[in-house]
Amino acid sequence: MVGLIIETCVKIALALGVLMTGAAYLVLVERWIAAWVQDRIGPNRVGIPLTNIRLFGLGQPIADGLKLIFKEEYVPGHVDRVVYNLGPILTFVAAVAVYAVVPLGQVDLGISGWRPIDLTIVPQFDAALVYLFAANGAAVYGVIAGGWASRNKYSLFGALRAAAQLIAYEIPLSLTLLVVALYAGSLQLDQMVLQQAQTGVWNIVLHPLTFVVFFVAVTAEAARLPFDLPETEQELVGGFHTEYSGMRLMTYLVSEFLHMVTAAVLIVLLFLGGWHFWGLTGSEPVAGIGGALLRIIVFAVKVLLVIWFFMMMRWSWPRFRFDQLMRLAWKVLIPWGMVPLVILVWWYSGGEEVLGLEGGRGLALLAVINWAALIAVWIVTAQLSPPSYDNRPRQDLVRLARQPEQAIPAGVRPTAKAWQPSFDNEE
Amino acid sequence: MKPDSSEIRWVDESPLTPAERSYLPLFIEGLTTTFRHLVSPKITVQFPEERHEFPDPIIYRGVHRLNRDEQGRVKCVACFLCATACPAHCIDIVAAPSPWPDREKYPVVFNIDMLRCIFCGMCEEACPVDAIELTSLYDLSGKSRDEMIFDKEKLLSVYDQTKDLEPPRWMRERDVLEDQTSDSATGET
Numbered sequence: 001m002v003g004l005i006i007e008t009c010v011k012i013a014l015a016l017g018v019l020m021t022g023a024a025y026l027v028l029v030e031r032w033i034a035a036w037v038q039d040r041i042g043p044n045r046v047g048i049p050l051t052n053i054r055l056f057g058l059g060q061p062i063a064d065g066l067k068l069i070f071k072e073e074y075v076p077g078h079v080d081r082v083v084y085n086l087g088p089i090l091t092f093v094a095a096v097a098v099y100a101v102v103p104l105g106q107v108d109l110g111i112s113g114w115r116p117i118d119l120t121i122v123p124q125f126d127a128a129l130v131y132l133f134a135a136n137g138a139a140v141y142g143v144i145a146g147g148w149a150s151r152n153k154y155s156l157f158g159a160l161r162a163a164a165q166l167i168a169y170e171i172p173l174s175l176t177l178l179v180v181a182l183y184a185g186s187l188q189l190d191q192m193v194l195q196q197a198q199t200g201v202w203n204i205v206l207h208p209l210t211f212v213v214f215f216v217a218v219t220a221e222a223a224r225l226p227f228d229l230p231e232t233e234q235e236l237v238g239g240f241h242t243e244y245s246g247m248r249l250m251t252y253l254v255s256e257f258l259h260m261v262t263a264a265v266l267i268v269l270l271f272l273g274g275w276h277f278w279g280l281t282g283s284e285p286v287a288g289i290g291g292a293l294l295r296i297i298v299f300a301v302k303v304l305l306v307i308w309f310f311m312m313m314r315w316s317w318p319r320f321r322f323d324q325l326m327r328l329a330w331k332v333l334i335p336w337g338m339v340p341l342v343i344l345v346w347w348y349s350g351g352e353e354v355l356g357l358e359g360g361r362g363l364a365l366l367a368v369i370n371w372a373a374l375i376a377v378w379i380v381t382a383q384l385s386p387p388s389y390d391n392r393p394r395q396d397l398v399r400l401a402r403q404p405e406q407a408i409p410a411g412v413r414p415t416a417k418a419w420q421p422s423f424d425n426e427e
Numbered sequence: 428m429k430p431d432s433s434e435i436r437w438v439d440e441s442p443l444t445p446a447e448r449s450y451l452p453l454f455i456e457g458l459t460t461t462f463r464h465l466v467s468p469k470i471t472v473q474f475p476e477e478r479h480e481f482p483d484p485i486i487y488r489g490v491h492r493l494n495r496d497e498q499g500r501v502k503c504v505a506c507f508l509c510a511t512a513c514p515a516h517c518i519d520i521v522a523a524p525s526p527w528p529d530r531e532k533y534p535v536v537f538n539i540d541m542l543r544c545i546f547c548g549m550c551e552e553a554c555p556v557d558a559i560e561l562t563s564l565y566d567l568s569g570k571s572r573d574e575m576i577f578d579k580e581k582l583l584s585v586y587d588q589t590k591d592l593e594p595p596r597w598m599r600e601r602d603v604l605e606d607q608t609s610d611s612a613t614g615e616t
Contacts, residue, residue: 036464039464041469
């Protein structure tokens with residue numbers, strides 16, 4: 001029992017250390033990529049403090065952190081103090097708590113009498129997936145608390161947008177999770193990764209439509225561009241963290257970054273085979289020390305690649321308008337999310353036997369069906385609902401008004417007031 | 428402007444093609460653009476170590492200088508046209524009768540407040556004798572406000588620093604003339 005507590009504490013310390021350092025350095029990477037994409041060089045000056053050694057700017061996170069720590073922590077007089085202080089903490093706890101169930105396989109240290117150690121803080125947790133999404137979704141409470149307690153219209157708008165966005169995108173997200181869980185036959189993340197490793201077929205190949213829906217939904221949930229509506233700088237100043245500064249702001253920003261890392265971790269775990277790579281990591285649940293190290297490296301590389309794609313995506317596509325965001329969630333992603341679920345349910349409830357294929361050929365057929373579904377659904381959506389529509393002034397009314405008086409029947413001609421705000425209250 | 432104004436010309440967007448409706452070509456276009464820029468050469472200059480290179484330093488509008496003539500005297504005739512043209516009112520001139528026979532006045536004091544100056548170059552355009560010019564020096568800094576008021580001596584020293592790289596107009600015109608005369612001379616022989 002004592003051993004278990006020590007083991008868990010060590011794991012928590014390791015995970016927190018890696019996460020905090022990782023988040024700090026990912027900020028630097030994000031700044032680099034932003035600079036390179038804009039034909040700039042990016043931060044490259046800060047190296048070892050008190051020397052002239054630059055190290056390509058690798059000291060920048062330390063400088064940034066110190067700056068935020070020593071900055072004045074200004075609390076506006078009009079805020080609700082309790083909730084205001086609670087906001088960043090809630091978000092941060094939720095963002096970190098997710099990592100309790102991220103599986104990296106088991107390692108056999110080779111010491112006799114020791115059982116293989118799970119490289120997960122909470123190993124073999126039966127409801128890991130449910131817990132993970134509960135914790136991930138709980139982060140929005142901190143955002144709403146912060147936005148509400150700030151007593152500022154822009155902050156509140158940001159918080160409300162975050163809430164609306166989360167509710168909208170939880171649904172397609174859950175639908176895709178149903179598919180993955182149903183396919184794995186378990187809610188344990190270890191099992192899901194193990195299944196991908198043992199069959200050697202990653203879920204992205206088998207469930208492409210699910211992957212697309214999941215990817216979009218998880219990006220929206222992490223509030224990354226093009227879905228960063230809760231904190232659109234151009235519209236809402238800073239959104240929910242407009243009134244925050246110093247350490248509290250840093251807590252929010254780090255949590256936000258952790259959300260992106262969470263999203264990348266989830267994509268890798270559920271669709272890109274977790275720690276598995278063909279011919280490199282093996283597929284047994286337990287690995288030796290070297291094998292376990294290799295698995296961690298493979299996992300980290302995959303996560304970093306996904307994060308890199310997130311960062312590139314940020315500069316590639318413009319931000320959605322809020323109505324477009326909602327439209328995408330409710331009218332596109334939710335119907336899309338149901339399609340692979342129906343296919344998989346049909347597959348397990350007799351479709352497999354109907355087609356009379358077993359094992360590998362059966363899986364190949366499932367993959368083909370799912371790819372066909374992706375293409376079909378994409379084409380149908382594209383042709384049925386135009387992706388953009390006009391929100392400029394009603395041109396038919398404008399044209400009508402510009403015609404000469406006589407040409408228009410009485411009563412049809414719109415008055416100038418039809419599209420102008422009225423100021424009746426001023427009188 | 429009202430929406431029904433006849434000055435507005437409404438332009439209808441062309442309808443989206445089936446490929447555009449699927450968003451896919453647009454996604455790929457956005458990604459290829461960012462990927463291309465990710466590896467393209469960077470335009471940032473590492474300032475204190477590297478310095479920006481001007482295609483033509485003569486047309487750059489940086490720190491002012493007061494030109495000297497062939498005899499090394501200040502070229503200014505204290506006509507106040509630059510001070511009048513200056514939209515920021517940063518030029519302060521005190522004139523005195525000239526000790527030289529070729530002009531009536533010369534400046535005893537010629538101060539430019541670099542903190543007020545907006546580097547518009549209007550003084551250069553206004554000057555009838557091409558005495559004031561803007562150089563390509565751009566890294567201007569000082570530790571006090573007084574230090575940033577450039578007096579006549581300092582402006583003349585700017586000229587001494589920059590005359591080789593950016594010769595004043597009278598020197599350029601003289602060179603052009605010499606080139607022409609030497610060309611015609613060689614052409615005749």
